[in-house]
Amino acid sequence: MKTRLLPASFFALTLGLAETGNAWRFAHHLWALPPLAGEALQALAVLSFLLFGALYAHKWLAHRAAAVSEVRDPVQSSFLALIPESLILVALALQPYAADSARPLFWIGSAANLAYGAWRLAAHWSRQREAAQIVPPLYLPYTASVLVNALAAGIFGYTDYGWMLFGAGGISWLILDSAITHQLMTGGLADKTRNFMGIYSAPPVVALVAYQVLAGAGVNAAIACILAGYALFVFAGLALAMPWLGQQDFAPGYWAYTFGLATLGQGLMLMAGHHDSALLESLAAAVFAATLLLVLYVAWGSLRLLARGSYFPAAPVVGRPS
Numbered sequence: 001m002k003t004r005l006l007p008a009s010f011f012a013l014t015l016g017l018a019e020t021g022n023a024w025r026f027a028h029h030l031w032a033l034p035p036l037a038g039e040a041l042q043a044l045a046v047l048s049f050l051l052f053g054a055l056y057a058h059k060w061l062a063h064r065a066a067a068v069s070e071v072r073d074p075v076q077s078s079f080l081a082l083i084p085e086s087l088i089l090v091a092l093a094l095q096p097y098a099a100d101s102a103r104p105l106f107w108i109g110s111a112a113n114l115a116y117g118a119w120r121l122a123a124h125w126s127r128q129r130e131a132a133q134i135v136p137p138l139y140l141p142y143t144a145s146v147l148v149n150a151l152a153a154g155i156f157g158y159t160d161y162g163w164m165l166f167g168a169g170g171i172s173w174l175i176l177d178s179a180i181t182h183q184l185m186t187g188g189l190a191d192k193t194r195n196f197m198g199i200y201s202a203p204p205v206v207a208l209v210a211y212q213v214l215a216g217a218g219v220n221a222a223i224a225c226i227l228a229g230y231a232l233f234v235f236a237g238l239a240l241a242m243p244w245l246g247q248q249d250f251a252p253g254y255w256a257y258t259f260g261l262a263t264l265g266q267g268l269m270l271m272a273g274h275h276d277s278a279l280l281e282s283l284a285a286a287v288f289a290a291t292l293l294l295v296l297y298v299a300w301g302s303l304r305l306l307a308r309g310s311y312f313p314a315a316p317v318v319g320r321p322s
Contacts, residue, residue, distance in 0.1 A: 004312035005066055006055040009137075009253060011082035012198075013302070014052060016258030018045035018089035020295050023262045026269040027288055030281075042093035049086050056083070074129055077120065078137035084112035085145040088152045095155065106156055113149050114168075117141040134183040136199040142172040144199065147206040154213035162214045166207075173203040194248040197238060198256025204231035205260050208267035212274070219274055228271060231264055250301045252311060258298055262291045 024038025060067045070076050087109030095102040120141040146169030153162030180200070189196060208227040212219050238245070268284035271277075305311040 004314060005059050005063055006052055006312060007076065007079065008056065008070060008082060009076070009079040010255075010312075011049070011052055011079070011086045012253065012255040012259065014045050014048045014086040015082060015089060016255040016262065016295065016298070017041050017048060018086070018093055019259050019262035019266070020291055021045060021093065022089075023265045023269070023288060023291055026266050030269050030273055030284070046090050046093055049090050052086075053083075074127070074133045075135060075137055077123075078140045081113065081116055081120070081140040081145040084109045084116060085140075085148050088113065088149055092152055092155060103156060106152055110149050110153065110165075113145050114165075117146060117168075131183055131187055134179055134187075135189065135193065136180055136184075136196040138176060138180060139173070139199055139203055143169050143176060144202040144206055145169075146172065147203065147210050151206065151210035151213050154210065154216075159214055159216075162210070166210055166214060169203075169210075170207055173207065177203070191248050192251075194245050195251060195253035195256055197241070197245060198253070198258075198260055201231075201234050201238060201257075201260035202263070204234055205263040205267055209263055209270065212267065212270040221275065224271055224274070228267060231267065235261070235264060250305070252302060252305070254298045254301065258291065258295050261287065261294055265291050 018041070021038045021041035021044075024033065024041060025035070027033045028035045028038060071080065088106055091102045091106035091109060094105065124138075146165055150162045150165035150169055153159070153165055184200075204227060208224065208231055211227060212224060265284060265287040268280060268287055272281040272284045302311060
């Protein structure tokens with residue numbers, strides 16, 4: 001029987017469940033939806049983090065060469081940023097129930113997020129990179145995860161710190177976006193990596209939510225609309241690209257799409273709460289409904305892969321010396 005290993009990219013499942021749970025919490029406040037389903041999603045996110053954390057630790061203990069190879073890989077190494085980001089979202093999941101425990105978890109995740117981002121930045125400065133390796137996962141260490149860090153800082157009440165994180169993540173997004181978009185338009189993506197486009201949608205939607213959380217009652221409507229407009233524009237492009245995206249067989253990486261769509265719903269719900277607009281509220285409701293359908297689809301596909309024993313990739317075979 002082949003040994004199965006957990007890639008760091010699989011923490012996208014934790015992010016998708018947690019963000020869908022957060023979207024349900026926003027929907028509860030805006031439309032008085034029953035809170036139970038959202039909290040169940042948060043519980044599943046926490047459980048998945050604990051399970052994946054144990055599996056990833058086992059990978060380092062029992063298959064160290066594979067773990068080191070992942071850290072050194074110019075693309076796959078970016079996914080390690082999902083681990084501290086997941087811890088930050090776990091802290092948010094626990095915050096309504098155990099704030100005293102959630103705060104230390106947030107600070108551990110926040111510090112690890114920044115430390116890993118700075119380490120990857122130094123590595124990317126000092127090593128050559130092929131054009132084909134300039135892909136959306138590069139957003140993860142410096143942009144998407146740092147903006148989630150900023151969002152969480154705002155929810156925990158660390159507003160000034162959150163704005164500093166917003167600056168780091170937001171400016172990194174503006175710098176990286178031109179390089180990544182250029183590569184996508186000139187080099188494209190191979191079939192097996194097209195779910196990377198789920199990551200491409202993350203920076204604008206997280207920026208939309210983080211800005212509104214940090215600004216609070218002082219939200220500038222023009223800035224929120226600018227961020228929402230670009231986020232919706234990106235998702236319109238993804239919707240029209242579905243025939244191209246669908247050429248990739250279903251894979252666990254599809255969870256990346258759930259994170260972006262769930263976060264877009266949160267951003268629109270926040271805007272609807274600040275502005276008495278039937279259009280915004282209808283749009284938020286449509287995106288929220290689409291998120292739930294997408295999560296059900298990806299969850300069903302994941303269960304089918306698990307049933308076939310093909311969810312986790314096999315460990316690399318190490319040849320025996322002759």
